[in-house]
Amino acid sequence: MRDLVLAMMTTIDGRVDDPGAWITGIGDDVYTDIDRAFEDFDTILVGTATYAEMLATWPDAEANGDPFAGGSSNINHRMARKMNAYKKYVFSHNETARPLEWNNAEQIRVGDDHDIVAFAHELKGLPGGKIHLAGGARLAQTFVRLGLVDEFDFKVQPVVSNGARWFDQLEAALDLDVVGVTPYENGVVGMRYRHPVKTN
């Protein structure tokens, strides 16, 4: 079974929604590590809003270079190439599936918890790399609540900001193993945790 990794930017207090409101700065050192983490992924799970943001960023980034102020165009170009190649599952509440314009993207209609668990287990059982759960907030909360996340890879911005937090729907306690903690420029801290027991 392959691992499902919740890899997102957060605030110190765990906020994951509306990152534009609280991201203070992401240096090349953060992008380099994200790009390295991308090596392990071949599938990405996103909600519709996150998909729309990614669609506005990545296809052009591979064609034209750096979409990010202050980022290194080489790193972002590599990230864009990987992102464009990934299998992309877009979770939508929409009844009717619309064709998605991005390469290798497929819409998944969000059903009940049972459907989501069944989908995740089937996906984890397929051969391939790790699965990247990239947001948005509601999708992350659902997967955390259902115990489907094997690894947490947070890039914690030096900010406290009220909003939707990745753990807001979780009621049961979780005991995790620390994989690594990495200080970056700009006060960002990388925190990686693993579930000690495989979730599947």
Add this chain to the structure above:
Amino acid sequence: MRDVVLYELLSLDGVAEEPGDWMFEVDREVFENLGRIIHQQTDVLLGRKTYDYWVDYWPTSDVEPFASFINGTQKHVFSSNVPPSDWAKSTVVRSSAVPYVTGLKRQPGGDIGIHGSIDLAHSLLRAGLVDELRLVIAPTVAGHGRRLFDDGGALKKLRLTDVDRTPSGTLLLGYRVDPDGS
């Protein structure tokens, strides 16, 4: 001006209440880090609930370095009435915490510590009176309990000063709250 330093044990999901429920391993590095922080402190601010909880434990405890520190350091206890149990070096403060702490910061002395005392921490964070955060983060998600950052306050930008990890996987983070940071 003296610094107000907030020291808090937290779960990964930001819960500060009842650390005994979710902090299972406390290694030597946690105590050494605590020792360095409290060494700078000459006053401690306590909420009434934390006072009531601690007054039954710390006066007879030999868990160092905190026992000697908390028993021997001037404690300012925010409470609307006088607590029934006495604790040496405690002063009950019946007035509002914000003007009181503002005044205390202007007096000579070392750092002013806040330990536990979640409600008090909320008030002082909201009022911009906390200068430094010392967060000790256990590798557990508590799932429920009162949180340190749950006050509905405005966005605060902080400056990371320290990152460390103990062998048991506890994170020791230090942040400065810059005056213009919110």
